Amino acid sequence: MTDTQAPAVRTDNTERATPKRETHIKMAARDVNVFYGTSHAIRDVSIDVDMENVTAFIGPSGCGKSTFLRTLNRMNDTIPIARVTGDITLDGEDIYSPDMDVVQLRARVGMVFQKPNPFPKSIYENVAYGPRIHGLAPAKRDLDGIVESALKRAGLWEEVKDRLDDSGTALSGGQQQRLCIARAIAVDPEVILMDEPCSALDPIATAKIEELIHALRGKYAIVIVTHNMQQAARVSQKTAFFHLGHLVEYGETSEIFTNPREERTKDYITGRYG
Amino acid sequence: MNNPPAPDAGAPRRPTDWRGTAMQRRIRRRYAAERRFRLIGLGAVVLSAGFLAFLLITMLSNGIAGFTRTEVTLPIDFRAAQLDVTPQQLESRGADLALAGAGLEELVERSATAAFGAHGPDVISPHAWTGVRDALKDDPSLLNRKAAISVPVSQDLKSALDGAGKPEMQAIAAKLKQHDMIGSSFDFGFLMSADSTDPTDVGIWGAVKGSLFTMLVTLAIAFPIGVLSAVYLEEYARKNRWTDLIEVSINNLAAVPSIIFGLLGLAVFLSFMNLPRSASLVGGLTLALMIMPVIVIASRNAIKAVPPSIRDAALGVGASKVQVIFHHVLPLALPGILTGTIIGMARALGETAPLLMIGMRAFIAQPPEGLTDPATVLPVQIFLWSDQISRGFVERTSAAIIVLLLFLLAMNALAIYLRNRFETRW
Structure with missing residues (x-):
């Protein structure tokens, strides 16, 4: 790691990014560090995620944006050598405290992955799985309702309503990804984390997902990791630029893309490296 | 842009002569090598098929008379x-x-x-x-x-x-x-009675029943313990020196000669636990020890083959670890686990040596009624009959071998069916 001087923009971004209207901060990270064994993947990252805006994480490959995303619902717990320090709160509750039930946390902070990963079960079962294990639907009728509304919100209902018993893996890539979004929505989360949700999709499917993100904005706090800067510009209102494990700059998307304060941000978004 | 320049970039390269004799020779050599390899492969297949055909024809021609x-x-x-x-x-x-x-x-x-x-x-x-x-x-x-x-x-x-x-x-x-x-x-009597001293009166049913009881015990012990060990080792155990040691031990156990397991069964189940001698219960326990490593290894591989994206997906909607395992990992790994189990069971069904050690070679003229009754199993019965001098036993031995082979064939067919039927694509 050559980058030893800590970037100036770490904690003061909150005041800088203070938007004009009142926002409700959903998740807040303070001085978060992530270690994989001896390697230091995330360095002193502090960031707020709010309810009203879509937050995009951008940065070159290996900069730690996906790693950081996975700390927000403790998916890093599954990696034995990963270690997280610092505070991350959801509605003011420390998600790494022993009182926090990680299973409930992941229901409240849903996740959509890079590669569409529907269960090799029916479309219905894919969406119904979450509500069922959390006991959200006592009767079959309630479950049907949840499945239908989740699929409708994910914009997939019209395409699959006649074949809910078909396997989820038989859908096209874009449909599979929307099915995964429906699956995440079905447990009624508060935050949805999306880890490069369009990287395996063609442009048309990507456009559909982006529309969907627009439609979901405001109902859920949405954080999206993307390699595609146009996509970040299109779907997000706030953008965070990560580089070598540091949060270099965080602010309004329009601001970051037109008038970045940091030299490195500017270099990255103009394609100088990455 | 950051490729280092070739050492002799200045000298112009001569154009490659694709039609020259050296090139033609190289192509011919390549084709010849390919033909040679295919012939050797074909030869190997024909040879093994020939051995198999010889075995089957001998068995059938002798064995039909036994029925x-x-x-x-x-x-x-x-x-x-x-x-x-x-x-x-x-x-x-x-x-x-x-x-x-x-x-x-x-x-x-x-x-x-x-x-x-x-x-x-x-x-x-x-x-x-x-x-x-x-x-x-x-x-x-x-x-x-x-x-x-x-x-x-x-x-x-x-x-x-x-x-x-x-x-x-x-x-x-x-x-x-x-x-x-x-x-x-x-000869329906052959299928319905048990061992006898007279070759015209012997039957295979006693041995078949003994084999069934033994397999039942083996399956009931080895399958749950083997699968649960595999799940624990794959999903819960931390990777450290101890789990490495356990892994090496399991792999070694799978390769231990079966007669050693017979001695183990003799020492533990008969001498120490005082279970009845010659019983299918003891035989089943001994064989369970023998095939457990096979099941553990097959199950671990099947569990490992479940893509991590499925685990992530389940964890991502808030499934607990146990839910991930029982709702997603095990169902997806089941075809592999079952295939491994059936192959292990087929091995146990054909096993003779460890059962000789625990006394299942006795002359038993009554089909066993329960797990603790004295019993024998098909391969041991074959071994016993093949030892008899009376001529009538030669045909009976072949007939018993045919019965055993039919059982093995059925089990392997089941394994293949399960593999194809439940193979999931993701």
Whole structure:
């Protein structure tokens, strides 16, 4: 790691990014560090995620944006050598405290992955799985309702309503990804984390997902990791630029893309490296 | 842009001569190598298929005779004999005892002497009278008339019919053939009775039942323990020196010669735990120890093959670890686990050595009724019969081998079916 001087923009971004209207901060990270064994993947990252805006994480490959995303619902717990320090709160509750039930946390902070990963079960079962294990639907009728509304919100209902018993893996890539979004929505989360949700999709499917993100904005706090800067510009209102494990700059998307304060941000978004 | 420049970038390269003789030769050599390799592969396949065909043909040609029994038509005059039994007795439960008490066996021997001469009793099987007994039970009206009943022939006559054995028997055999009194039929007794000292009377059912009981115990012990160990090792155990050690031990256990497991079973189950000797319970436990490593290894591989994206997906909607395992990982790994288990079971079904160590080689003339009854199993039965000097056992041995092979074939077919049927694509 050559980058030893800590970037100036770490904690003061909150005041800088203070938007004009009142926002409700959903998740807040303070001085978060992530270690994989001896390697230091995330360095002193502090960031707020709010309810009203879509937050995009951008940065070159290996900069730690996906790693950081996975700390927000403790998916890093599954990696034995990963270690997280610092505070991350959801509605003011420390998600790494022993009182926090990680299973409930992941229901409240849903996740959509890079590669569409529907269960090799029916479309219905894919969406119904979450509500069922959390006991959200006592009767079959309630479950049907949840499945239908989740699929409708994910914009997939019209395409699959006649074949809910078909396997989820038989859908096209874009449909599979929307099915995964429906699956995440079905447990009624508060935050949805999306880890490069369009990287395996063609442009048309990507456009559909982006529309969907627009439609979901405001109902859920949405954080999206993307390699595609146009996509970040299109779907997000706030953008965070990560580089070598540091949060270099965080602010309004329009601001970051037109008038970045940091030299490195500017270099990255103009394609100088990455 | 950051590629280092080639060391001799300045010198112009001569254009490659794709049609030159050196190039042509290289191409020819390449094709020749390919042909050679294909021929060697084909040769290997043909050779192994040939061995298999030889085995099957030998077994079938010997074994088919083992499934049939040679019969001779024996005329018996029941009316003249005046057996001391009533038709009512024949209908009742005590019929066997009544007929034995009434001297049916002697009657059959007398009839044989009358029909075939002084050597008559040697012509028919010593158990022939039980066939007559069953015929009487089926049709009590026989008591009042003369009847010709097909009874199994003795081993001596059977040899004589094949052109071997004692000269006096050969003479009788020739005469019987002339009068067309020799027949053969499918031997249901072979499929329904147990071991015996007389090859015309042996059956495979005792061994089949013993094998079934043994396999049942093996499956009931080895499958849950093996699969749960695999789940624990794959999903819960931390990777450290201890788990490495366990992994190496399991792989080594899978390669330990089976007779060692027999000694282990002898020491633990018989000497220490005092379980009954020769019982299918002990055999099953011993074989379970033997195939457990196989199941653990197969299950671990199947679990490892479940893509991490499925685990992530389940964890991502808030499934707990146990839910991830039981709702997603195990169902997806099940075809692999079952295939491994069936292959392990097939190995256990064909295993002889460890069962000899725990006393399952005893002569057992009664099919086992329960797990703790003395029993034998198919491969041990084959081993025991192949040791017999009497000629009749050669055919019986082959017939038993065919039965064993059919079982193995069925199990392997099941494994293939399961693999294809439940193979999931993601």
